[in-house]
Amino acid sequence: MINNLELKKQLLDIIKQYDDPHTALPEDEHPDLSKLSMEDSLRYFTLPMALDYRRDSYKLWQSAKATFLDPATNFVFKPEEVINLSVNDVQEALTKYKLAIQYNKQTEIWIKLCETLHNNYNDKVSELLATNNYSVMLLKKEMQKTNKKSYPYISGDKLFNYWLMVLKKYLDIPLQDIEKLSLAIDSHIVKASYKLQVITEEELNKYNSAKLSMRAWDKVLQETSIRAIDLQNPLWLWAKNELNE
Template structure:
């Protein structure tokens, strides 16, 4: 049964987001808009997200834009080129603009993800990977989280995987089959907003894997049959928390 008060709060958040009332409406990935070419955007987004997001995401994407605009480092966003590259060359290119922060682990992950993409795609790029899965989230989930999990160490995790699906849709224009399978991506701001709305107890703020899974499942259950997909509330919740939880506003005419 749908919790009507919670649903009303969600509708208020969606309205406030659509009206630009939550502040900070520029999201980290917006740095790529009108900078990255359409035919390279999916590769840039995916490789950029392949590193652990435990850092300032705004700084990450600024670094990615700098590396992309420099002809000497732009090649790091081509999965096939990276998969056949010398690891030392990749190391230097990734660290030059601080796309990578960990000098050994991050270049190794970047190369491993690139190999996973090229080996799963006829065209050796992210679009080919998605096409091989027939735009079906269930098939893609099996590829990244099961069959080739070792090649996608961070991206295979539920938090980043679901947010990646959202970014592919929202920025890359991908039309997913069964988009209701995209669950919310519970980062720190989502955890705080979830507790603020009373959907979960404050214990989840510990942020363990179990806590994040609990929050994800709670949103899936709360929004079932509501007409709102869990991932659709991600950005409004994220901005609401980041703005310090301004008072919710009821849309006019209601």
């Protein structure tokens, strides 16, 4: 049984130790946001997120930045252009700096997201957010239930939650119910969940350990009054540094 008072103390210690603005996170690899429009910044932090699957996140965002800054490949961040080009043209741009490493599948994912933004939101991520009143729960309903197929991979539990955390952190998007975000669970945080006794050894070894971890953390955070957005990066960095084999 979890001792919430002891766990809260451990989590606050982790936040204190690893909530360091000088510690490089993957998404710190971005263009100068002061020189970009809000829409360009939103697209930058949204489209590559869907390709963050079983890969080094630091390398992903290095590739995203290189692709964005190259005039020959920057068009992939413009849905209105992507939808009018051939798959080969889009694939060539996405793979030039290894932004897409699964050439066919990840090109299809990128194009699908661009089609969704173009057809439903006038090419704008800002309209996706505004249409859903900047609400975590409304966005979750739209992207994970009502129209899930329109948002490949970014609709998954891990990426959906982390995407919104990134938008809040870097662009200060005014999310109305930010406390409804869940932790974005990857293999590092699953290990941390077991280390902190948030999940059992049996749950750790189950195929759906990430889902079980997310549910357990939802309950823990509610009871300890710690927000997922405040714990996410410190916990990830702690797990990555302390629990790597």
